[in-house]
Amino acid sequence: MSISTRTIAARRQSTEVSPTAMPGDRTVKGTILSLATVVILLSAWEIMARAKHSVYIPPVSTIAVTFVHEWFSPTFRDQGIPSLYRMFCGYAIAATLGVSMGVFIGYYRWAYRLLDPVLQYARATPPTAIIPVGILLIGIGDWMKILVIAFGAFWPVLINSADGARLVPRERLDTARVFGLSSFDSLIRVVVPSALPQIAAGLRTGLAIAFILIVVSEMIGSTNGLGYYILQAQRTFAIPEMYGGVVLLAILGYCLNAVFVLVESRVLGWHYGQTARTQ
Amino acid sequence: MTPKKFRVNVPGIAFALGCIAIMEVLARLGWLTSYVPPPSIIFASLFEGIFNGELSSQIGATLAVYFWGLSQATVLAVFLGVMMGTYRPVYNAFRTIIEFMRPIPSVAMIPLAILFLGLGPQMRVSVVTYAAFWPIMISTLYGVRGIDPQALDVARNFGIVGLQALWRVTLPAAVTGIMTGFRVSATIALVVTVTTELVAGNSGVGFYISQMEQANRLPPMYAAIILTGILGVILNAIFFQLDRRIVFWTPAAQDRVA
Numbered sequence: 001m002s003i004s005t006r007t008i009a010a011r012r013q014s015t016e017v018s019p020t021a022m023p024g025d026r027t028v029k030g031t032i033l034s035l036a037t038v039v040i041l042l043s044a045w046e047i048m049a050r051a052k053h054s055v056y057i058p059p060v061s062t063i064a065v066t067f068v069h070e071w072f073s074p075t076f077r078d079q080g081i082p083s084l085y086r087m088f089c090g091y092a093i094a095a096t097l098g099v100s101m102g103v104f105i106g107y108y109r110w111a112y113r114l115l116d117p118v119l120q121y122a123r124a125t126p127p128t129a130i131i132p133v134g135i136l137l138i139g140i141g142d143w144m145k146i147l148v149i150a151f152g153a154f155w156p157v158l159i160n161s162a163d164g165a166r167l168v169p170r171e172r173l174d175t176a177r178v179f180g181l182s183s184f185d186s187l188i189r190v191v192v193p194s195a196l197p198q199i200a201a202g203l204r205t206g207l208a209i210a211f212i213l214i215v216v217s218e219m220i221g222s223t224n225g226l227g228y229y230i231l232q233a234q235r236t237f238a239i240p241e242m243y244g245g246v247v248l249l250a251i252l253g254y255c256l257n258a259v260f261v262l263v264e265s266r267v268l269g270w271h272y273g274q275t276a277r278t279q
Numbered sequence: 280m281t282p283k284k285f286r287v288n289v290p291g292i293a294f295a296l297g298c299i300a301i302m303e304v305l306a307r308l309g310w311l312t313s314y315v316p317p318p319s320i321i322f323a324s325l326f327e328g329i330f331n332g333e334l335s336s337q338i339g340a341t342l343a344v345y346f347w348g349l350s351q352a353t354v355l356a357v358f359l360g361v362m363m364g365t366y367r368p369v370y371n372a373f374r375t376i377i378e379f380m381r382p383i384p385s386v387a388m389i390p391l392a393i394l395f396l397g398l399g400p401q402m403r404v405s406v407v408t409y410a411a412f413w414p415i416m417i418s419t420l421y422g423v424r425g426i427d428p429q430a431l432d433v434a435r436n437f438g439i440v441g442l443q444a445l446w447r448v449t450l451p452a453a454v455t456g457i458m459t460g461f462r463v464s465a466t467i468a469l470v471v472t473v474t475t476e477l478v479a480g481n482s483g484v485g486f487y488i489s490q491m492e493q494a495n496r497l498p499p500m501y502a503a504i505i506l507t508g509i510l511g512v513i514l515n516a517i518f519f520q521l522d523r524r525i526v527f528w529t530p531a532a533q534d535r536v537a
Contacts, residue, residue, distance in 0.1 A: 008516055029371075030367070030370075030371035031371075033368060033371040034371045034372060034373075034374050034375040035375060036372075037372045037373065037375065037376060038375050038376060038379075041376070054394060056394055060457070088434050096384075110290075113288060113291055114290050114291055114294045115291065115294065116288055116291045117288060117291040117292055117294070117295045118291075118294065118295050118298070118462075121295075121508050121512060123511075124508050124510075124511025124512045124514075124515050125467075125504070125507055125508035125511055126469055126470040126473040126474065126508075126511065127470065127502075128470060128473060128474040128477060128485075129473055129475065129477070129485065129488060129504045129507045129508075130504065131494040131505075132477070132488055132489060132500060133314075133494065133500075133501075133504065136314045136492065136497075137312065137314050137315075158453055208384075211384050212384045212385070212386050212474075215384055215386045215387055216386050216474055216477070216478060219386070219389070219478045220477060220478060220489070227386075227387075230387060230390050231389075231390050231478070233390070234390035234391075234393060234394055239394070242390055242391070242394070243391075246383060246387050246388070246390075246391060249383055249384060249387045250324065250379060250380070250382050250383040250387075251382075252382075253382030253383060253384060254382040256380075256382075257379075257382055
């Protein structure tokens, strides 16, 4: 029961880039309507902003020009690349440690029981709260951010991998034993593949947290990076630049998610195909 | 399936206490850096802060922003989710905007919120609302769109249409989905509340943490960090129980992982 609801949930999450599409949604009329709303809202913004001359709400066209000017320039190298570099280093550490330790913890029941209270607590702690500790212990360099990201993204990956490994159907493990697989072999060849959808769900949550942590850690203690850039733009009243930075973060967030979904559907396509057939 | 019996996880708690004891010994022996005080001092500072009001007043501020933002987000998200799930034109009108706005990390909205609302609680509430809005909205949409069309047909046969059908068929059927999203949002809302206070607050536990860090008063800083975790555990337990009470009929409510 819980396995099938989990896989369905995981599959639903995997199509999140276009949330909850149903047959009949992607009609020409629907697409026109969806684009028309965007155009209407943006033009309303443009007209209002030009009429009011508010400093806080620059016209969309100004933001767009600033965006192109700022981000198709060395600014991206100076502010964007460091952010992405830190995020990927931190995320890679979190993913590697989280999946390997999580599967291990989930497979060996005693380990799960031993660590459960610690995990519950760690999961409930807002990951950003440890940034001040990171600054104290490591300073405000690259490694502070990488380790903070690794620490924050580690828990959801670990917990989801452990849950996935713990809830592998009994029959599969029994079958493995009948075929004479050793304990370690069945961990690699039965437990890990079975837990993959849940692991993917954990990796996805971890990615979202890593993205938040990079922005926040750069806002709190940094001299470059996208979080630093946006907050600095707001403080110096470079308003179009601030909006441009938010737009860039949206685009990066969208791309990260899209890449994740692409990889996930490649890696897990067989899994979803299989569960769909047996349902 | 019978409800899970409450059992004390003795080895687990012993392990956690053991880790704290080892840290205590290491810190007392001076084997850790001076930036990590012994746990006993941190816990003493935690109790002191709670009882002399220094920390407890900040808890009040944090929880006020948290619940305000979360409830505002819930109302808005359920409303929009139900509308989008029920009426296809509404869905089509909003879907592109949503696809563009959803990937923006909520913390990127902090500078924007400061610009319009200053540094007060209002600003933090708006950021928390934004962050907590998405999971509830998406899961409401799933819930509403996942309704068995037959249920609505039956309702129509009995003359239940329009708003009444929305209230008596759609919402009850979608409530499982709504609660799933709500629990995700409840976790995210705490993270974002503390984060916003850390970055640019003028009250709250997160603000207290950053103040103590700048004042180099380490035991209260660690105490406040530990407190955020305790708040998280308590809120999680409350919403877990609430979830089980509200959607008591699903088997998942009986064995869902807390």
